Amino acid sequence: MGTFFELFLGNWYCWFKSFYSDYLSQYLWGYNPVSGAYDLELRYNTIGLYTLGISLLMVILYYYVIDHPRFCKWWSWLIVALVNSAIALFVGYYCVQSDYDAGKIPDELLYSRDENGEIIQYLISIPGECWSFGISNMFMAFLFFIILSFLLHWWSRVAKYSPFIKF
């Protein structure tokens, strides 16, 4: 079960893996080409928890801080969800770009080299894939926002039924 929860967020991210390369995905899984083991930080979890935390704050902001009759419509909810996704886009971009700048992404995942050590192929294109991962993080944030809305809307005073129509 420990492994299940450990890999839970990463497996969710992999639904949107087609936006970026396998090499970036392996880095985010914590793969260390030097040791040949998954012994680096599991970045999917770290970034996923940031995104989950931001989504939680946005849900609380919508249902408990704003909580105004004017904003109980579905489009108000959608606007907040899109703002949350936009923040996640930048969070995703920033996390990968800052890891790259800090030299945290192993060389073997960034470049393919010939027998003399000369670069023959860039495996992760920077900053292109930082934005690509940002897009998948955007989808994840939208998913988190929906789930947290379902869980937390009941205790809202005014927006209890948003984004759904009260029957």
Added chain:
Amino acid sequence: MDGYVKGNTGFEQSVYAYLTELQISKLIDTLNLNYINSKVISRGHDVETFIHNIEPVDFRKHGGNLGTSDIAVVLDSILQRHDKEDISIFISDCIVSPGKKYVSSPQSLNNYLLEQRTRIKKSFISALDKANNDLSVVVCQLTSLFDGRFYNKFDQPKYYKGGRPFYIWLIGSTSHIKQLQDKVTLEPLKGSGAELKNVYTLVASPKTVDYGILLTPRLGRFEPDRANPRTAIRNIRKENRGKQRGMFMFSFGANLNQLPLDESYILNAAHYAVSNKDYALSVKEQRSGRFSHIFSLSSQIASRGNLTIALKNQFPQWIACKTDSVGNDLVKDEATEKTYGLKYLLEGVYDAFTARQKDYAVFKITIN
């Protein structure tokens, strides 16, 4: 050996150059030089004196039975004296000499050769056990000018002048032989009058070769298996774009530079056995990074299961080609570049090494 040492020969110069390189390299503390015939005759530590005194007269002066050249006995005496910190260097024409007694029963010659093989195997098995399976042997075949009496398999002499093969055996622990090869290459042997023709290396090492899956080079897609990322892959997919569409390829790296094997041997895919015939193997050297060699396995079928890749200890073809199977007359038998009984000697060593360790290295990969 008289014919090799008469005057200033390529044989002497090559041995001199090689032993001097050994001293310069500071790889060795002491050099113990010996003549070996029926007994081991110590000739001190000074290479220059040793080389200058190598003359037929000097051989005779220091005694022992010069007619005796039972290679199995000589090798056994070397292995008996060999210590784990030593590197033993054995230089010989390696001609098996059954002797006069077989003139009347030439049909028994084959038994004699087989007996030599068995005795050599037995000696090397003991040596491998003594060294805890940490032993390597490098056999270098060289040619030098020979000028003197050549004794055939029945010890009948005949004058011969021309090129003749001789052999240098290096025996030591695998790490010592590797260090020796890295620091003192076989180059000094080449440019000093003798020609280096062939090399055969036998390796036994208790250490397993370090290897692991690499993410590149590849065709198609796969992921290292989280449960065993060094040796297992999963979710394999064939390439779906470009010229290589429909192909699947993955790679693993291995540190074969810990083995004292010739690079051309390692890089030849024919020297590997792949358990799954769906996969074709290619090998290349990597001068930077974690591994010394990159192995790529490609397939159009991309089958799953356990895959074993073995770097075989393959008995070289040159040994059979360079073995004189007649042993009567060098010129008439067209055997001037051949050595009588060579195959049997080296088969004995090969049998001993393969009895203890069949392959030089084995890599096991799981494709889920």
